[in-house]
Amino acid sequence: RSADLDNIVKVSGYPEMLNAFGVAQLLAPYRVNGVTLVGSQSAVVTLENKFHVYQAVQELDGKTIDRNHKLEVTSDVISVPAVPIQSPKFK
Amino acid sequence: MASSSTAFFLKDAGFHIRNVPKEWNDWNLFHVFQSFGRVGYCRVAGQPNDNQVQLGFVNMLSMADAEEVRKNLTDGILIGENYTLKVSDHKNIGGAL
Numbered sequence: 001r002s003a004d005l006d007n008i009v010k011v012s013g014y015p016e017m018l019n020a021f022g023v024a025q026l027l028a029p030y031r032v033n034g035v036t037l038v039g040s041q042s043a044v045v046t047l048e049n050k051f052h053v054y055q056a057v058q059e060l061d062g063k064t065i066d067r068n069h070k071l072e073v074t075s076d077v078i079s080v081p082a083v084p085i086q087s088p089k090f091k
Numbered sequence: 092m093a094s095s096s097t098a099f100f101l102k103d104a105g106f107h108i109r110n111v112p113k114e115w116n117d118w119n120l121f122h123v124f125q126s127f128g129r130v131g132y133c134r135v136a137g138q139p140n141d142n143q144v145q146l147g148f149v150n151m152l153s154m155a156d157a158e159e160v161r162k163n164l165t166d167g168i169l170i171g172e173n174y175t176l177k178v179s180d181h182k183n184i185g186g187a188l
Contacts, residue, residue: 029129029152029153030152031131048131048132049132051121051130051131051132051133052131054121055125055129055130079118079121079122080116080118081115081116081118081119081122082114082115082116082118082119083112083114083115083119085119085122
């Protein structure tokens with residue numbers, strides 16, 4: 001699988017005991033294609049595509065895991081619509 | 092090869108979109124469908140002959156999210172402020188899994 005830079009999120013702040021599987025579980029239901037642990041509480045995770053990355057950051061950044069752990073999920077992906085987005089008329 | 096319209100996707104969570112405005116890119120399509128739930132995959136494909144509209148493919152992350160999209164369709168049509176998308180269900184090619 002080709003590794004594109006916009007498929008990547010950086011995850012940190014989770015409990016130290018987690019291994020790569022535990023880190024992948026943090027990102028559910030987004031599809032994890034690879035986990036590289038880069039410290040005791042930090043990992044670089046490859047997701048399926050930039051939309052998974054974008055939504056994972058929106059949904060999981062700042063999420064409280066327990067009273068001692070707050071998740072930090074960041075990426076370089078930004079939304080670049082070709083024309084400005086109108087607010088959806090119905091929800 | 093998970094990222095093409097001919098690859099396999101979660102059953103009943105995929106849509107074909109016609110009548111996508113020609114100035115849209117994948118993010119425009121994504122934000123329309125994100126208002127209904129989590130999006131798993133989204134693509135704007137080649138233009139039909141008249142160059143006025145494009146084709147698109149969207150897969151939601153779960154069947155529940157896809158059901159939320161279906162609830163907001165009226166006769167297979169999704170109407171917004173400046174667009175009218177024609178949405179139909181995507182079926183996987185039988186027997187190949």
